[in-house]
Amino acid sequence: xxxxxxxxxxxxxxxxxxxxxxxxxxxxxxxxxxxxxxxxxxxxxxxxxxxxxxxxxxxxxxxxxxxxxxxxxxxxxxxxxxxxxxxxxxxxxxxxxxxxxxxxxxxxxxxxxxxxxxxxxxxxxxxxxxxxxxxxxxxxx
Numbered sequence: 001x002x003x004x005x006x007x008x009x010x011x012x013x014x015x016x017x018x019x020x021x022x023x024x025x026x027x028x029x030x031x032x033x034x035x036x037x038x039x040x041x042x043x044x045x046x047x048x049x050x051x052x053x054x055x056x057x058x059x060x061x062x063x064x065x066x067x068x069x070x071x072x073x074x075x076x077x078x079x080x081x082x083x084x085x086x087x088x089x090x091x092x093x094x095x096x097x098x099x100x101x102x103x104x105x106x107x108x109x110x111x112x113x114x115x116x117x118x119x120x121x122x123x124x125x126x127x128x129x130x131x132x133x134x135x136x137x138x139x140x141x
């Protein structure tokens with residue numbers, strides 16, 4: 001009987017937390033070809049230089065996050081701006097310098113910069129090759 005008093009509350013919590021997930025309507029996956037999302041535009045937050053962007057997640061209805069590829073051409077930058085969510089810049093190729101609240105660090109192929117809610121952040125292209133990034137962050141609700 002003592003064991004039942006210990007297990008019963010835990011079982012009730014487990015059932016209550018899994019039930020909504022079982023009732024949630026299934027949504028089909030969305031496949032997006034980046035070639036369908038390409039745009040040439042100035043980088044955000046200051047229009048410093050030029051960039052090519054792939055607004056990949058824009059094609060996903062009811063999404064809860066943004067997922068983009070951006071190419072910063074030589075001399076270009078995403079200007080400093082305060083973020084209201086965590087954000088990741090992942091470097092596919094090239095070199096750059098990422099800033100977060102006054103600290104600037106170099107980045108290169110294979111480096112991810114995890115940036116935190118409330119910080120002032122930005123990234124600029126350095127070197128001779130374009131800086132190719134994946135940028136991901138949640139959409140505020």
